[in-house]
Amino acid sequence: MDLARWVVWSLASTVLAVLPAHAQQERQQDRPKSAGPADPKLIEDLIAANRILFQQGIVDAMGHVSVRHNKDPNRYLISLARAPQLVTPADIMEYDLDSVPVRDPGRRQYSERYIHGEIYKLRPDVNAVVHNHSPGVIPFSVSSVPLRAVAHSGGFMADGIPVWEIRDAGGLTDMLVSNPEFGRSLAEKLGDRAAILLRGHGAAVTGKTLQYVVGRSIYLEVGARLQAQAMALGGPVNYLDPEEGRKIEDRRDYIRSWELWKRQVTGK
Amino acid sequence: MDLARWVVWSLASTVLAVLPAHAQQERQQDRPKSAGPADPKLIEDLIAANRILFQQGIVDAMGHVSVRHNKDPNRYLISLARAPQLVTPADIMEYDLDSVPVRDPGRRQYSERYIHGEIYKLRPDVNAVVHNHSPGVIPFSVSSVPLRAVAHSGGFMADGIPVWEIRDAGGLTDMLVSNPEFGRSLAEKLGDRAAILLRGHGAAVTGKTLQYVVGRSIYLEVGARLQAQAMALGGPVNYLDPEEGRKIEDRRDYIRSWELWKRQVTGK
Amino acid sequence: MDLARWVVWSLASTVLAVLPAHAQQERQQDRPKSAGPADPKLIEDLIAANRILFQQGIVDAMGHVSVRHNKDPNRYLISLARAPQLVTPADIMEYDLDSVPVRDPGRRQYSERYIHGEIYKLRPDVNAVVHNHSPGVIPFSVSSVPLRAVAHSGGFMADGIPVWEIRDAGGLTDMLVSNPEFGRSLAEKLGDRAAILLRGHGAAVTGKTLQYVVGRSIYLEVGARLQAQAMALGGPVNYLDPEEGRKIEDRRDYIRSWELWKRQVTGK
């Protein structure tokens, strides 16, 4: 199983480390070319985003966040396969939009990185993506009841949050978005929305910056819980009008929130 | 958007700092006059109130708390636009009841400060106001089910908690109370009640002191959750009689609670 | 209001401190006689009980815990009016079963101490009492749905948990058990049960030791939440048989729990 594969990968990685340099260069020629070192501020924010998502209960050991490379829109940055809370700058890998790493293919990688690459391909306005299993959101992914916006903090939800059914793309699977085809199918269903649910699994959230994608991931969870509670009261629920959602989003930023969230995870 | 405006404000603020003193004095003449330095104990309690509200889960990065100036009932004190948990004495600004700052107009301000100013205008008995998005309360703001008092800790709720619908005041908006007209409309709907809900948004809570407004904000949230749980049991719910609520409020203070809450946020 | 009264009490207390000794002795003659210093281990456990109840979310700033004096069954020990988390040995007061303090009548006292005294009067088997407003329990105090035992940790609930309605004892009040008559009415309704709910208010819980009363307070809250969740699933619920409850209680102690809980609040 995976343990066996992990052993193989570890061995492969070790072997690679002791291979003569020219042999590695040769192999490197088949790989996508790096866009060069990313802005250190972007890496710092990517590490912060990882920790904030954990601190806020949006991810546990699973889930991941990526950001488009500041030097090349055809590259994105994401950690190797590690719990977000533990990610350090040394863990950040660079991928092309087919989700092929520009180096270190022997490291253990997120099997669902295709969620990120395929969304970046179809959505030039998106510069950051989160995939999570946040607990308030999953119930809406398996229910006939659609997730909607009940509070102004969820203005980005007012245009609707679609649900992607992996059975439509691949029948009965292990439910992971572990190849480009599933990633593309998900990205197409997302369309121009802010976020999408994965049936029985979680969500994929987009933003124009890391601040936006983290903020939206948090308020998607908040919004899901609010809707569930409002519905449980038993009376009709007064949802946001899509026009209200658009006006909120025109004005919305996460400057004040990001200052707090970053402080909470860095102590600075 | 807001980021752009923030840049503009920051620049304006910097420019202001290097303007000749007489030019600033001139501009100052159009501004409301300060009531002078507030009681340091009041500032200390205002900072504590900010942190308590965060520590108790009543505000996250958003939401704010104000207090009437101890030297002039026509002035109130509130932080510049910052997450309550991070507010320091240097952040406290002084406003007149039209919510115009007596100085430093270039600092980023809470766009919804009009909630505070307009309530202070109509309610001389109120000396402290909280605006929050506390999670148990929002569902009642979008439901046909009214929030009522189920427990004696919510005695102030027994006279009823109205809901303000911004659509009645301004149609389809970004849902923020970001001008004096919306603030006044909200304050009028509040009437002589302890608190009011904002549809799809949160609550505004009043008190005769910071201790009261913090205590009420906490127990409004507690009470909302208790009512939701009581209703979920399925049987009829036995609410407080308004007379019980009045008798509780006649006796109620928050001395014991404030001692604990302040200790929790100051370590003293 | 209370603030005024507190000032008066503080002054009275100060005056008392400077009165000539003989004057104080005279006043002391009207007071109940102390049973003498309590076992320091009992005081240590009483302080621990206060903190455990807070740490476990059973009390917030309000609520209290008492223990019968180890030297005299007609005396009990409880803090002056202070949030349980902040209680220190210097705060512990000694009362007779009419809830009159043996000394320091000028200190601010729990207005609902009669819950403790009146239960001790009627229940010689009870050596410790908790009064709390624990959040999972209150909904059952205002619902037509009775609180029952769904899990073996709530074996003491299997004989039923009655609800005391203060309106039956005193009509429309401030809902506080602030006199001996209300305390006796509550104690009579409790009968030989482990605990009782106070409508729209909270619970009173009994135990043969502090360990039992703390354990029961915690598992009353746990049990209430479990029942609410089980009912919410929609199907019939399979409650404990009273015979199961009795067999559990015959065997039950809180030794293992107390070791953990005490460690959590003392760090030792």
Added chain:
Amino acid sequence: MDLARWVVWSLASTVLAVLPAHAQQERQQDRPKSAGPADPKLIEDLIAANRILFQQGIVDAMGHVSVRHNKDPNRYLISLARAPQLVTPADIMEYDLDSVPVRDPGRRQYSERYIHGEIYKLRPDVNAVVHNHSPGVIPFSVSSVPLRAVAHSGGFMADGIPVWEIRDAGGLTDMLVSNPEFGRSLAEKLGDRAAILLRGHGAAVTGKTLQYVVGRSIYLEVGARLQAQAMALGGPVNYLDPEEGRKIEDRRDYIRSWELWKRQVTGK
């Protein structure tokens, strides 16, 4: 009661400590033989498992986790009767599969250790067992609504989670699995499933390693809460297909989670 028994045990234990060595050896001859010292890494992971289960809210002071001895499949390791959060290597005891300790019979032991021994007997594929009272799970143990898999993190639940009714095995009892007969009845009902619920009590969870059994215990709780929330939305719920569950389990490991969880409890 238990206190009395504990005193007896303590005395017995003390007496044992001062008995001449040959007398103890004689007694030892009736006891099962030890498989020798276990792998220190296994003990380290067993301690970590205890703390992780507490840190994640799966156990409180009650509940326990065991692991099969690495040198002998007929021996298992588990703490003496202590809250999991407080367990140290010195507390680990070795048992045969009849749940008889190889030494130190005078120490206070988990009365429900038979859950572990009897499962190890019937399930050679199982190398680690958890018994817990996790709060989201208990409601399904008393409801007519079966616990199912709603999310891919609960793939191991897709084959169904049976409920064991102790009344079928022993009538009206104290509900504890405190003898080999109850343990065997439970293990038989478990069959080849990953986990089983105990009516009005909790769960028993199995895994091929400590990592699996801890991961499954956590996601059994997560899954129960997700199902309850999904059902509460009111519409039909789209559960995992058993085939999806099997494919997930074929691929599943807890490497990434274990790295985080262990770090959270050890600080390393």
